[in-house]
Amino acid sequence: MIYRSFFGFLYSYFKKGKDIDPLISSTFAIVGLQVLNLIFFQGLLFFHYSNQRHLLYSETRVFGFGIITLLIFVNYFYFKKREGEKLEKEYRIVAKKKIYILFYWIYILASIALAIIMLYTIRNNIRFF
Numbered sequence: 001m002i003y004r005s006f007f008g009f010l011y012s013y014f015k016k017g018k019d020i021d022p023l024i025s026s027t028f029a030i031v032g033l034q035v036l037n038l039i040f041f042q043g044l045l046f047f048h049y050s051n052q053r054h055l056l057y058s059e060t061r062v063f064g065f066g067i068i069t070l071l072i073f074v075n076y077f078y079f080k081k082r083e084g085e086k087l088e089k090e091y092r093i094v095a096k097k098k099i100y101i102l103f104y105w106i107y108i109l110a111s112i113a114l115a116i117i118m119l120y121t122i123r124n125n126i127r128f129f
Contacts, residue, residue, distance in 0.1 A: 005090060008092070023079060043118040048080050093116075
């Protein structure tokens with residue numbers, strides 16, 4: 001419910017732009033946030049718990065690009081099947097409570113901040129534990 005409602009939030013935000021497709025833009029925004037969350041959690045697991053510096057790949061970045069491509073396709077077809085207009089209506093029902101909109105913005109900012117903090121700690125070899 002929250003995932004679809006968050007997509008509706010992004011869809012209604014991107015729908016205001018006239019030259020962009022809100023479905024594709026919302027999909028890329030969600031994938032971007034998922035990748036930021038993946039960077040945080042994998043940095044936490046690999047660097048802080050198992051003391052490995054590389055991030056999901058050792059010498060090649062193909063695995064990371066494969067994950068991002070897979071996330072794009074899965075999210076696009078998931079939301080294409082449910083149609084953005086229906087999800088936007090579902091979001092409008094949930095958005096009557098202003099706390100959800102605040103929650104979505106906090107989630108976006110927290111994802112960005114945590115990914116930056118994790119990359120900073122890995123680069124400067126700062127351990128949490």
